[in-house]
Amino acid sequence: MKVLVLGGTGAMGIHLVKLLGDSGNIVTVTSRSKINSTKNVNYVCGNAHDDVFLAKLLKESWDVIVDFMVYSTSKFELRINTLLKRTKQYVYLSSARVYSNNDSIIKENTPRLLDVSNDNDFLATDEYSLSKAKQENILKDTGKLNWTIIRPYITYDEKRLQLGFLEKEAWLYRALKGRTIVFSSSIAESITTLTYGFDVARGIFAVLNKDNAFGNTFHITVDDSNKWENILQLYISVIERHIGYRPKYILLNDDETLKMHSNVYQIKYDRMFNRVFDNTKINRFIDTKDFKKTLDGLEICLQSFLINPKFNNVYWPAEAMKDKICREHTSFIEIKNIKSILQYIYYRYLKK
Numbered sequence: 001m002k003v004l005v006l007g008g009t010g011a012m013g014i015h016l017v018k019l020l021g022d023s024g025n026i027v028t029v030t031s032r033s034k035i036n037s038t039k040n041v042n043y044v045c046g047n048a049h050d051d052v053f054l055a056k057l058l059k060e061s062w063d064v065i066v067d068f069m070v071y072s073t074s075k076f077e078l079r080i081n082t083l084l085k086r087t088k089q090y091v092y093l094s095s096a097r098v099y100s101n102n103d104s105i106i107k108e109n110t111p112r113l114l115d116v117s118n119d120n121d122f123l124a125t126d127e128y129s130l131s132k133a134k135q136e137n138i139l140k141d142t143g144k145l146n147w148t149i150i151r152p153y154i155t156y157d158e159k160r161l162q163l164g165f166l167e168k169e170a171w172l173y174r175a176l177k178g179r180t181i182v183f184s185s186s187i188a189e190s191i192t193t194l195t196y197g198f199d200v201a202r203g204i205f206a207v208l209n210k211d212n213a214f215g216n217t218f219h220i221t222v223d224d225s226n227k228w229e230n231i232l233q234l235y236i237s238v239i240e241r242h243i244g245y246r247p248k249y250i251l252l253n254d255d256e257t258l259k260m261h262s263n264v265y266q267i268k269y270d271r272m273f274n275r276v277f278d279n280t281k282i283n284r285f286i287d288t289k290d291f292k293k294t295l296d297g298l299e300i301c302l303q304s305f306l307i308n309p310k311f312n313n314v315y316w317p318a319e320a321m322k323d324k325i326c327r328e329h330t331s332f333i334e335i336k337n338i339k340s341i342l343q344y345i346y347y348r349y350l351k352k
Contacts (some may be wrong), residue, residue: 001020001025001026001063001064001208001209002025002026002054002062003020003025003026003027003028003029003062003063003064003065003066003208004027004030004057004062004064004065004066004087005020005027005028005030005065005066005068006030006031006048006066006067006068006069007015007031007048007067007068007069008029008030008031008040008066008068008195009029009031009033009035010068011155011156011157011159011197012068012152012155012197012200012201013029013066013201014197014202015157015197015198015200015201015202016180016201016205016220017029017041017291019201019202019205020205021038021039021040021041021042021341022040023205024040025040025077025094026040026042027040027041027042028041028042028044028057028296028346029041029042029043029044029206029267030043030044030046030047030048030053030057031043031044031045031046031273032045032046032047034322035046040299044196044276048069049069049071049075051079052245053136054079058082058086058210058337059084060085061085061086061087061088062087062088062090063088063209064087064088064089064090064208064209064347065083065086065087065089065090065091066090066091066092066204067083067090067091067093068093068319070128071131071135072126072131073126073131073134073138074136076131076136076138077135079103080135080138080139081142084142084144084146084147087146087171087349088209089146089147089148089209089213089214090146090148091147091148091150091204091208092135092136092139092145092147092148092149092150093152093228094132094133094136094149094150094151094217095128095129095151095152095153096151096152096153096219096221096275096277097128097129097132097153097269098112098113098114098129098132098133098136098151099111099112099113099256099275100112100113100116100117101269101273101274102117102273102274105276105277106219106275106276106277106278107277107278107280107281108151108217108218108281109123109220112133113129113130113269114129114130114133114134114137115133115237117269117300119269121267122265122269125265127265127266127268128266129266129270130253130266134293136149136217136347137283145214145215146214146296147214147215148207148213148214148215148217149217149218150203150204150207150215150217150218150219150220151194151216151217151218151219151220152183152195152200152219152220152221153193153194153195153219153221153275153277154192154193154194154195155194155195155197155200156194156195156196156197156297156301157194157196157198157301158304159305159306159310160197161237161298161301161302161305162194163181163183163231163232163233164183164184164187164228164267164271165187165261165263165266165267165270165271166183166186167310167312167315168305168331169311169312169314169315170314170315170318170319171235172235172239172302172305172309172311173181173311173314174319174322174344175235175236175239175247176239176243177330177334178330179248179323179326179328179330180247180248180249180250180322180326181232181236181247181248181249181250182249182252182260182322182325182326183228183250183252184247184248184251184254184267184271184272185251185253185254186250186253186254186258186272187228187257187267187271187272188227188228188232188251188255188256189227189228189229190227190228190271190272190273190274190275191220191225191226191227191228191274191275191276192225192226192227192228192231192271192275193222193224193225193273193275193276193277193294194222194226194231194233194294194297194298195220195221195222195291195294196222196291196292196297196301199209199220199222199288199291199292200221202286202291203218203220203234203282203285203286203288206282206285206286207282207285211284212284213285215235216281218281218282218285219277219279219282220278220279220282220288221279221288222288222292222293222294223277223279223288223289224293224294225275225276225277225294226294226295228271230295231294231295231335232249234295234298235297235298235302237250238302238303239302239306242303242306244262248291248326250325250326252325254272256325260318260322262266290349316335316340316341316343316344316347317343317344317346317347318347319344320343320344320345320346320347320348321347321348323348324347324348324349329348330344330348332344
């Protein structure tokens, strides 16, 4: 197959690209960073949001286009027909965050937040879960069927290790610096599903160039689910073995949690929900029983990360608020730039 992967360098994309290349497919991958090409994989440096850049790639026709890009709804509406015209199968990466709160196991026909929410302030936004659902609707309204919608849920790998809505820079960084992990009591009690990025990539790979995947929607997750509290305790145990002492943590109530963070809707309308999935539909293409068990996979990935920890940028206003709650302090030497130091001072010592 001749495959175009838009934005294929994340926790799922890197694995999918390798699977495609190793299987003898001719793969072109867009990346905003320069990456050396290999035998079957050609990396093209550029921003796939840029229409001129994308138009050059779409002069060619593709057997499959896999789209990992995150669009505004208006941007997606402008380009979807062109994408569909230039490929036999367009694979759109949506998200299982589109689903509403559901006490039973989630299936692909479980109601979406967009369709059932009564929160008018939320519905007036283009928040991630809503924009993905709106873009699914746009795709279906094209009148074409050469598309497949994939709804992954939370994925992890050796570089991405989430705790609820917190990326590793907002919890693991604190733990390794000897400061207290600050988490949510409600989320700690919620049941979640985390899937190894490689396994999600295997699921995507399994539906490529399959006629019976056209015009269909699939979520791809591991079969087992866990309380966030159990995941937190696993993380703490792994870190303790590495650093020689047990990291501290505190759990905040809902008001305290929402007050400290800007991604309120992600917290309220996803991470505080129980998320357990029925994989019957994707199991027509791949056996999810073979996916890596969550606690086993997280332990392996965290151990690997701790050997050579590399963090992205830390958001210092939030760290300052956590330090204030925990009565802890961060050395300005650690923060490094003046703007971030001033933000830290304001949120740690001055803001009421």
